[in-house]
Amino acid sequence: MNLTPLRIGFVPLLDVAPIAIAHELGFAQSEGLALGLHRAPSWSSLRDMLIWGRVDAAQMLAPVPVAMALGLGGDFAQLDILQVLSVNGDVVGVSNALAARLRDVGHDFAFANAQMAAHDLALAARGPLRIGVPFPFSTHVELVTYWLRASGVAYELCTIPPPRMAEALAAGEVDAFCVGEPWGSVAVELGAGTLLLPSRAIWAVAPEKVLAARHDWVCENPDLTGRMMRAIWRAAKWLSAPENRMTASEILSRAEYVNAPTDVLERALRGEMVISNKGELRQVPDMIRFFDGAASFPWRSQAAWFAAQIAQRHGLDIDASMRSAKSLCRTDLYRENLRSAGADLPGASEKLEGSLTHATAVASERGQMILAPDAFFDGFIFDPDVPNG
Amino acid sequence: MKLHIVIVEPDQDRARLMIDSLRPLGHAVTVIAEAAGLARRVRDLAPDIVLIDMANPSRDTLEEMALASGPLDRPVAFFVDRTDRDLTHQAIEAGVSAYVVDGLQPDRVATVMDAAIMRFQMFRRMRTELETTRRALEERKLIDRAKGILMKARGLSEEDAYALLRKAAMDQGRKVAEVAGALVTAAGLLS
DSSP: OOOEEEEEEEOSSGGGHHHHHHHHTSHHHHTTEEEEEEEOSSHHHHHHHHHTTSSSEEEEETHHHHHHHTTTTOOOOOEEEEEEEEEEOEEEEEEHHHHHHHHHTTOOOOSOOHHHHHHHHHHHOOSOEEEEESOSSSHHHHHHHHHHTTTOOOEEEEEOOGGGHHHHHHTTSOSEEEEETTHHHHHHHTTSEEEEEEGGGTBTTOEEEEEEEEHHHHHHOHHHHHHHHHHHHHHHHHHTSGGGHHHHHHHHTSTTTTOSOHHHHHHHHHTEEEOSTTOOEEEOTTSEESSTTTTTSOOHHHHHHHHHHHHHHHTOOHHHHHHHHHHHBOHHHHHHHHTTTTOOOBSOSOOOBTOOSSOEEEEETTEEEEEOOOOBTTOOOBOTTSOOO | OOOEEEEEOSOHHHHHHHHHHHGGGTOEEEEEOOSTTHHHHHHHHOOSEEEEETTOTTHHHHHHHHHOOOTTOOOEEEESOTTOHHHHHHHHHHTEEEEEETTOOHHHHHHHHHHHHHHHHHHHHHHHHHHHHHHHHHHHHHHHHHHHHHHHHHOOOHHHHHHHHHHHHHHHTOOHHHHHHHHHHHHHHHO
16 A cells, blocks of 8 residues: 655653554554654744744644734744643652642642642742743643643743753742753652643643644645544554553653653553652542543634633734634534544534533533533633633 | 854854854854753853753743843843744744844844854755765665675675675665664564
């Protein structure tokens, strides 16, 4: 069979898994695709590679296409959000010095309660905290901003590339960070810090990375787009089987992908997080998710939440921003391309975000599908039709 | 008007070459080699243009500054001039990215970018050449070891050993170095 070449860009992180697995285990090949995977050194470089056509599609921080649609960080091109690659998967960590002060004020490091963590952080912090994040437009920035907005914690965000995060924490460049796995756990392994929260404690289903492509490329390549989406969706399904975690970790640990220890990657996939160099273990169900609970569906309401947050911070029209963000989510293509692959599809393309505290069955094309809990730590419910900030 | 250009470059030799190509244009050039505290240092220096290798992960730190818009900031505003698509393509091809202070005349930016792009193309060529040389050297070593194994195991001359390797490679449609690598690995397992 003649394979069609397709170039996809990525940044070395655990959540590149669906793209790597689609390539390594033949899901792409079954769709007649020969993937050329391009590892990017930074998010800005990956964005430029995508915009200027050096890759056809890319793993992208979910808020990047949204910010770009709002004209922030450069009005380059429209990026379509084809599907969500991963949900959750980030951790908040603190330096050894800050961890010690947190223990002094009685913080339990239960690694679960964001309200409590913010409260104790306000007690423990001496002056404004410098918090490392991977990119100015990222789930990390949105989650940290949302989490600390009413906490009384003064802070400043510093952009640090993920693989440098442990080093920056150890060197005292930052007091804390929010970063995607495995780089948080790597900081623990190196003895540079202690983990405080999994990102899911702030928002239980934060979309982390999306599969993005230029809007004009998607329009010109409908068939290729469909084949790519199916290959990656099948890889995500494969990743959802617990027995495949070890294989996935071994593949991802290789130098051309994440270049991190296999066991660290596997622990994150299993949700067994070692939070300190004393070996304290915390179980985190849903630490990172690729498939179950409609994880890959590009909910318009999730893009709207990012847009509302970003618009508010940058003084933009919230209602208009939410509308542009929603239009990036190609739920039409998701339905069209993945129905034939066997995906169950939700009845609606947007939902109230934060209303589910338990796994809940909702109407789907095949009857009912189970959505995962999606609560915000403060019980807030976001209505994508109301510009409430 | 003299421009203040900051180059973010950990490699001293490369930084030196960049300085040599930009100073003759009459610009002031400062080099930052360390990733730590990059944003603060660039802010303190308040340059007109920042040049950074696209392969440098610290580039994301500069993106943050492109958003700063306080009255005291001199924000570096964009990735090379968007109005000049050719220049942008050349810059990406060469692997150089630039952040330019808002309002700077496009032709002044273009002159600096042209010089930077030329340097980066040279770096890229040097890197490719170095890589090719390194690989050739490794392949030659591998072939020498495979020849040695064949000479010892089958009592062949060096010439015959090489001929045998080349024939095996041709028969299998593979490179001589690949066949040699397989032989060396297999011999390692058997010994």
